[in-house]
Amino acid sequence: MSSHKPSSQSKKGLKNIDRNVWILGLVSLFTDFGTKAIQSILPLFLVSILGANVSIIGLIEGIAESTASILKLFSGALSDYWGRRKELAILGYGLSTAIIPLFALANSPIWVLMARFGDRLGKGIRVAPRNALVADVTPIEQRGAAYGLRQTLDTIGAFSGPLAATLILLISGQNFRLVFWVALVSGIISVCLLVKGIQETPSSQEKRIIAG
Numbered sequence: 508m509s510s511h512k513p514s515s516q517s518k519k520g521l522k523n524i525d526r527n528v529w530i531l532g533l534v535s536l537f538t539d540f541g542t543k544a545i546q547s548i549l550p551l552f553l554v555s556i557l558g559a560n561v562s563i564i565g566l567i568e569g570i571a572e573s574t575a576s577i578l579k580l581f582s583g584a585l586s587d588y589w590g591r592r593k594e595l596a597i598l599g600y601g602l603s604t605a606i607i608p609l610f611a612l613a614n615s616p617i618w619v620l621m622a623r624f625g626d627r628l629g630k631g632i633r634v635a636p637r638n639a640l641v642a643d644v645t646p647i648e649q650r651g652a653a654y655g656l657r658q659t660l661d662t663i664g665a666f667s668g669p670l671a672a673t674l675i676l677l678i679s680g681q682n683f684r685l686v687f688w689v690a691l692v693s694g695i696i697s698v699c700l701l702v703k704g705i706q707e708t709p710s711s712q713e714k715r716i717i718a719g
Contacts, residue, residue: 524645526704527641528657531701531705533660533704534637535658536660537697537700538697539665543668544689544690547668548676550564567616570620571626571627574624575631576631578632596633597701597702599631599634600633601698602632603625604695607687610690641653641654641657668690671689
């Protein structure tokens with residue numbers, strides 16, 4: 508029986524993970540910071556500021572999450588067919604960011620519904636091509652570490668967003684709309700990182716041609 512020996516590359520751990528993976532992790536961090544900050548205060552904003560009831564909140568969240576789940580089925584196949592993962596990821600992250608001002612300007616629950624729908628539409632578009640970008644630049648023996656790194660940075664954003672939202676509300680005297688504007692800044696940073704920092708290498712494109 509032959510035993511598999513880890514390559515010297517896999518022993519290097521995080522130090523040898525491709526730059527694209529780190530950038531995508533930071534993109535996820537800033538995106539989730541803003542998204543979770545918004546989600547953490549949204550029910551209270553809907554009830555206390557816009558006068559919505561519990562059933563309206565449930566309807567909004569049900570439509571939003573269903574949209575993201577359905578679109579994930581198609582965005583990955585589209586990125587394989589089109590062969591331009593970065594552009595799809597930019598579209599998804601960009602849409603989620605561009606829709607944030609609707610939260611800040613909302614004067615009725617329908618505005619929030621449109622904003623949540625747009626945000627989850629963006630998520631449904633971006634998740635599969637983003638994960639494919641990680642796989643494209645990562646050797647098989649390092650993919651666990653690469654996905655773990657991206658998810659760790661994502662999680663940092665996910666728990667720091669609500670903490671920041673709470674702090675902003677305490678300091679600002681319950682200014683919900685200020686939280687939304689801070690989330691917009693975080694989203695803009697994530698899109699800029701994606702546009703400027705990510706490069707689809709020729710080797711990753713060649714892999715897709717061979718796989719096809």
